[in-house]
Amino acid sequence: MSCIVRIPSPLRSYTAGAAAVPAEGATVEEVLASLEHRFSGIRFRMVDEQSRVRPHIRLYVNTAEVTVLSQTVGTGDVVHVICALSGG
Amino acid sequence: MTATLWIGTRKGAFTLRPESGGRRWRLGGPQFLGHIVHHVVQDPREPKVLLMAAKTGHLGPTVYRSSDRGRTWREAAQPPAFRKAGQGEEARAVERVFWLTPGHSSERGTWYAGTSPAGLFRCEDGGERWQPVAGFNDHPMRPKWTSFGTPDGQLLHSINIDPRDPRHLYLAISAGGVFESTDGGADWAPLNEGCAADFMPDPQAPYGHDPHCVALHPGAPDRLYQQNHCGIYRLDRPQRRWVRIGLAMPKKMGDVGFPIVLHPTDPDTAWVLPMDGQTVWPRTSIQGKPAVYRTSDGGRSWRRLDRGLPPSQAWLTVLRQAMCADASTARIGLYFGTTGGEVWAGANGGETWRCIARHLPEIYSVTHAP
Numbered sequence: 001m002s003c004i005v006r007i008p009s010p011l012r013s014y015t016a017g018a019a020a021v022p023a024e025g026a027t028v029e030e031v032l033a034s035l036e037h038r039f040s041g042i043r044f045r046m047v048d049e050q051s052r053v054r055p056h057i058r059l060y061v062n063t064a065e066v067t068v069l070s071q072t073v074g075t076g077d078v079v080h081v082i083c084a085l086s087g088g
Numbered sequence: 089m090t091a092t093l094w095i096g097t098r099k100g101a102f103t104l105r106p107e108s109g110g111r112r113w114r115l116g117g118p119q120f121l122g123h124i125v126h127h128v129v130q131d132p133r134e135p136k137v138l139l140m141a142a143k144t145g146h147l148g149p150t151v152y153r154s155s156d157r158g159r160t161w162r163e164a165a166q167p168p169a170f171r172k173a174g175q176g177e178e179a180r181a182v183e184r185v186f187w188l189t190p191g192h193s194s195e196r197g198t199w200y201a202g203t204s205p206a207g208l209f210r211c212e213d214g215g216e217r218w219q220p221v222a223g224f225n226d227h228p229m230r231p232k233w234t235s236f237g238t239p240d241g242q243l244l245h246s247i248n249i250d251p252r253d254p255r256h257l258y259l260a261i262s263a264g265g266v267f268e269s270t271d272g273g274a275d276w277a278p279l280n281e282g283c284a285a286d287f288m289p290d291p292q293a294p295y296g297h298d299p300h301c302v303a304l305h306p307g308a309p310d311r312l313y314q315q316n317h318c319g320i321y322r323l324d325r326p327q328r329r330w331v332r333i334g335l336a337m338p339k340k341m342g343d344v345g346f347p348i349v350l351h352p353t354d355p356d357t358a359w360v361l362p363m364d365g366q367t368v369w370p371r372t373s374i375q376g377k378p379a380v381y382r383t384s385d386g387g388r389s390w391r392r393l394d395r396g397l398p399p400s401q402a403w404l405t406v407l408r409q410a411m412c413a414d415a416s417t418a419r420i421g422l423y424f425g426t427t428g429g430e431v432w433a434g435a436n437g438g439e440t441w442r443c444i445a446r447h448l449p450e451i452y453s454v455t456h457a458p
Contacts, residue, residue: 010147041163045147048181049169056146083146 001026003077005035010083011046014039023079028059029069031079046081058082091416092158092457094138095425096125096409099449101140103158104431110421113433113444119158127409128158129188130457131214133196138457139215141185141201149184151201153215157457166217168201168209170225178231180205187409189247192254202244206234206261208273223274224259224267233278233295236263245408246302250309258312260299266314267295282330284318300346301408308355313387315348315360315408322387333387337362341374341381346408349422351437352415356386359393359413359422359438361406372403380422380438393434396441404428409453416458425451 025031036043059066102117131137143149173179191198250256255272298317320334334343344365351357379394414421422434429448
């Protein structure tokens with residue numbers, strides 16, 4: 001399965017500035033592994049060592065929020081990475 | 089090569105380099121603007137190498153490495169991370185890398201990192217691949233030692249290595265106490281006897297104390313100093329009981345603070361920066377009159393050093409990593425950074441002070457890289 005991952009600005013240092021990159025995988029976990037393979041280090045900034053999405057990150061497949069990394073991804077889907085900041 | 093002060097802030101890293109013999113300072117940076125930089129530390133074994141502990145408000149924590157004195161940086165291939173939790177185990181994740189310490193001089197490339205929640209990590213390749221130190225992180229007593237965190241989370245800091253023996257280590261946890269290992273980190277034991285823990289129901293508790301900063305003297309490694317939440321202490325090994333040398337401070341100042349800085353060659357000389365620890369703990373300079381205090385006799389007496397510092401209405405807070413000494417000259421230079429974004433330099437062991445940078449973000453660390 002190939003999809004598109006929308007990369008938020010805080011993570012574009014890993015993608016040489018690209019705001020969207022193609023990735024492979026039938027699940028979110030596999031898509032993240034595909035990203036990590038191309039952009040070393042990017043996964044750990046989004047997902048902790050217990051495979052939990054970090055508290056101020058949200059992942060979506062199209063418009064559906066990802067609740068488990070085993071969530072399926074279809075060909076042509078768009079995976080969105082959303083970052084949240086608060087305060088100054 | 090010009091010595092550099094590295095300033096870690098809530099919004100990135102900055103440098104200060106002296107010009108005209110130190111009459112002026114040139115501000116450099118920001119580097120990693122917007123990143124939360126807790127610590128930038130030079131490798132004394134390989135002075136071109138620096139490590140930086142960083143994260144952002146949304147992204148996970150990491151470590152960056154420079155091998156050209158901070159001109160360029162590369163992210164660690166494997167940042168500090170706890171091992172994957174087994175079934176029914178507490179699933180810990182590093183929230184931030186808080187502290188960095190270069191390893192023993194005989195162990196080139198070895199570094200230690202302290203994190204929040206309290207974890208100890210080690211690498212042997214100059215900062216690339218970090219491994220959890222199981223002897224501490226999985227110690228059967230660790231859940232009890234780290235059961236009481238600060239509002240900012242538990243902090244593992246003040247990793248000290250005995251220059252005579254790479255297997256002899258100390259670390260500190262806020263709150264948790266001081267711990268010692270004599271077998272390279274395979275096992276640990278509390279080392280808090282004599283330290284007050286006024287906030288604890290049992291004043292004789294073996295752990296649960298709140299060390300803010302612990303420093304081992306490099307030239308006299310049997311001597312340690314500690315700035316604790318509850319006082320200033322000295323410990324001369326092999327004794328196990330800390331002596332509260334802060335009782336010799338003026339009563340109106342008390343002996344609360346965050347950093348403690350040691351003289352590079354004289355084990356009797358140390359500097360502290362008292363903070364207000366009354367009532368709700370404002371943790372600002374006492375009565376709005378900042379001052380550094382120096383002992384030159386191992387804590388039997390203290391002398392106030394405030395010439396050049398604001399005389400009133402200056403409510404500075406200086407965090408535990410935000411004060412350091414320049415050990416490269418006989419006339420020791422002292423530096424501290426404030427949470428209000430100012431950097432102050434104290435010439436000749438802190439005799440006279442002047443502000444060398446202002447308008448920076450909240451300062452977390454000030455380190456000297458000769």
